Amino acid sequence: MRSSPADISQLDGRRVALWGWGRGGRAAYCAPGSRLPSLPLTLFCKDEEAQEVGSLGDPLLVLDDEHGIPAALWTRLRAHLAA
Numbered sequence: 001m002r003s004s005p006a007d008i009s010q011l012d013g014r015r016v017a018l019w020g021w022g023r024g025g026r027a028a029y030c031a032p033g034s035r036l037p038s039l040p041l042t043l044f045c046k047d048e049e050a051q052e053v054g055s056l057g058d059p060l061l062v063l064d065d066e067h068g069i070p071a072a073l074w075t076r077l078r079a080h081l082a083a
């Protein structure tokens with residue numbers, strides 16, 4: 001999906017997940033804004049990030065801690081994104 005604001009409406013009724021709570025994850029969290037204010041989001045993130053997210057108190061932002069992300073996968077992902 002392209003990232004233009006007009007495409008956000010295509011997320012309505014879909015399951016949407018965010019990968020990480022860095023700059024991109026926080027921006028993606030804010031993106032639906034007034035267009036889809038009741039869109040539930042699932043966030044896959046590290047424990048340190050989960051503490052910050054939990055303090056938001058947003059019932060539509062669910063932390064997926066059942067499927068913990070292995071540290072080795074985070075390391076490979078960061079290396080890939082840095083390349």
